[in-house]
Amino acid sequence: MPVQVKSRVRSDQHPRVRLQEAGTRLFYNNGFHATSVRDITEACGLTPGALYNHFGSKEQLLHAIIMDGHAVLGREFAAVSEEQPPVPQLRALIEVFVLHHTRFRKEAMVGDAWRALDETHRNEVRELRLGIRGRVREVIQAGLASGVFTVPSVPGGDAAQFAATAALDMGFRVSSWFDPDGPVSDAAFASFYAEFVLRAVTHAG
Template sequence: MSSAAQTSPSTAPTPSAAGSPALAGTSDTQGRLLEAAAEAFADRGFHATTTRDIAARAGLSPAGVYVHFKTKEELLYQLSLAGHLAALELLRSAVADHDSPADELRAIMTTFSRWHAEHYRVGRIVQYEFGNLTDEHRDEVLRLRKEIDAVARDVVTRGVASGEFVVGDVADTTLALLSMAIDVARWYDPEIRRTPEAIGAAYGELGLRLVGA
């Protein structure tokens, strides 16, 4: 999730899967509610989903939802916040683990696109339901998107300066790179033959081609 915007069959990653961005640091009940909200929002959309529907999926009474989350929008916000924080950490780690702009960009594109395949439901919710956040929550998510963009833009800028990349417009190129990875969440389906790992590897190479590396 980034400035570019913008879990499910039993074989697919779900918000409760290990390493899920939505459930880190939550209680068991909060995690169940976030998982239920992610499933409901993905299946029905934000507006068509009711707190009763979320509660039923989590095995709770409707009143049980409000003990942990005041509104349906707060559940959407927590999913969006967690997804963006996970994405930001992912990009920062990719850069920290490599020594050249080319290697950093390949790592960013590989891990970012793979992440959007592995967490495609959360990715879709974050992108398609963004407009349903309150102004305050939208501003906070936008701040994180700008930080994500800044990490990638810095890599592209340094690559141009070192001569590794040939880019006419750093800002537009960064937007294109991140948009390409984020869009994986839109079309990915666990039934397709391409694995998240294969998608990540392919997008890592495509990212380097885009900057003329």
């Protein structure tokens, strides 16, 4: 169960923004299925019908939250130059990924409910997730080809893909346990995590 997060929805914000912020908080605290449209609109001081002026359904609200989160992460990934060698490029990608999941914890955990979306929206999110993993896999594969990375072989499997999936899956999970109010800053933690992943792919035997 995630730590309960309370945030005020400002009445001077656009109703769509208020609905999305309230939805994020309530989906995070209570879960998507346990949260009703009335719960969301009441948290904004709006009538239940107000949600349908901006979103076709509760599912579309969830989709908007998830897509906005992926848009931010996509821009952060795109800012990492593909011209860099594998080591600094992988370090930068992992730092970006982990920092994103420590700074947008609620959005990340809500995004894990993507399987509750309809088939079209699920496929859309799946493609975005595969694109992120594909970028990391390509960097690891380039490092393996140049000899700067080494990972155990997997008969019949794609070792670079497994390594990328493992690094990103663990990186995503930090959103459920990293304490932003603790003694370690999110930037320092992201740097630690990137070094942790780099050591895993450079010292594997």
